[in-house]
Each structure stands twice: as C-alpha cells, then as structure tokens.
Amino acid sequence: MSNTLHGSSSLSSVDNALRLLALLSDRRVLRVAEAADLLGVARSTAHRLLSSLRAHGFAVQDKANGAYRPGPVLIESGLAATGRIDIRQLAQPALEELRDRTRETVSLSILEGRDVRFADCIEGTRSVRVGLRTGKVMRAHCTAAGKALLAALPLVELHRRYPDGELEGQTEASVTSWAALEAELAEIRAGGLAYNREEGELGICAVAAAVRDVTGAPVAALAVVVPSGRMGTSPGLGAATLDAVRTFEERLHTVC
Structure with a gap:
C-alpha cells in the first residue's frame, strides 16, 4: 500500500x-x-x-x-527544438546591416554552458578580413560574444555555471582571474558592449552585444570581428553593433 x-x-x-x-x-x-x-x-x-x-x-x-x-537549459532546449536555422533567419537582416555598415566580418553566437557557439557568420568585404567561424565553439569568457551573454545572465545563474570560479585561458591575453572577469562583466552591463582583444585568438579582436527576448533573457549575441590592427581605428563598431541588436530584437519580439 x-x-x-x-x-x-x-x-x-x-x-x-x-x-x-x-x-x-x-x-x-x-x-x-x-x-x-x-x-x-x-x-x-x-x-x-x-x-x-x-x-x-x-x-x-x-x-x-x-x-x-x-533558465538556460530551457532556453537552449527550445532553440534546439525549433532548430537554430530559425534564429539564423531572424538574425539575417541584422547581420547584413551590421556587415554592410562596418564592412567587417560579423557573427551570431549562442551560449552553451561555459562555451559559445558561432551559429552564423557573414564575411566582411574588406581585402584583409577575419574568415568565417560558423560552427566553431570557444570558451565564452575568451570571446566578446560570450562575455556579452555572460554579463546578461542573472548573477545566480552566472555563479551556477562557474561554481569554482576557475577560468582557463586560450591566449596570454585571456582573462583567467574570476575577480577580473566579474569587474569586466559589470562594465559590460553598464555600457552594453563587450570586447575581446586577442583573448580567443592572436591577431583577432571583436566587439559584441547581447540580444534579449521580451523578458530580458539573453538568447544570442551579435559581434563584429576584426583584425587586431583595425580595432583601435574603427570607433563606430560599438554603435553599429547596438543598432543591429535593436533590429534583431524587434524581429525577435514579434515571434517570441
């Protein structure tokens, strides 16, 4: 009984x-x-x-x-269930706008645990440019897109993903101190933009911003990826990225 x-x-x-x-x-x-x-x-x-x-x-x-x-498991499961092609289609106008405005390679990324996956990319039109990275997976804290997404998470969720606070770098420039990462994420929350200065790959820099759904939850990030020599000479990359994120969110909020 x-x-x-x-x-x-x-x-x-x-x-x-x-x-x-x-x-x-x-x-x-x-x-x-x-x-x-x-x-x-x-x-x-x-x-x-x-x-x-x-x-x-x-x-x-x-x-x-x-x-x-x-939470992230439910969001990521939902993205997998509907197929990333849907997210890519929604992001396409924003990616094209960002590529046309900057002439640089642009990317759409999704957070997967402690990693970030490049779900889509459009190559830039400049003669010297960063190549496509579609499908590549990197440590989130070593990329601009990943840091933008980590900064957009609730603090309890951020700590759940990094319970030990240990960070493994990919280059000598990578952030490996938890205190340093927390300080950088706070700056990203305040300004809306995340930067990568050769932290994932030598010779490559990026600027990125998170894309949020109607509840404010981060679902993806848009980034402009440039050769490191052009990072300091292109002051409009951040503004262009934020404008493209707004374009993406407007489309996203009509279907989610």
Missing part, C-alpha cells in the same frame, strides 16, 4: 514539474503564488518544485524571492 502511495506521489510531482516547465515557456515570468494557483497546490510545494527547476538550470531568479523565468 505504501509503495503505491509513494508511486502516486512521485508521478504527481513529475506531472507538476512538467506543467511548470510548460507554464514557464508560455508565460516567461512566473511567481510562486501564481504557480501554486495554476497547479492547485500549496505555495510550499510550488516553491519546492520551482527551486528544483532552478537547481537544474530550467529556471532562474534575478533576485532572492523574486519571480522565476526560463
């Missing part, structure tokens, strides 16, 4: 957790009281279920006792 009751309780918890995932995907923002009412359970039960989803990366909180919204 006890085994039957225990089995029913487990199935009920699984069912409620799955319903919470669907609610998070649909509503994008969910409070404990709302979750309890919608599931027909006690607030303590709703809080326990949401805390479990948060612990596994399916939900995040911007602050203690705050509302929950989709």
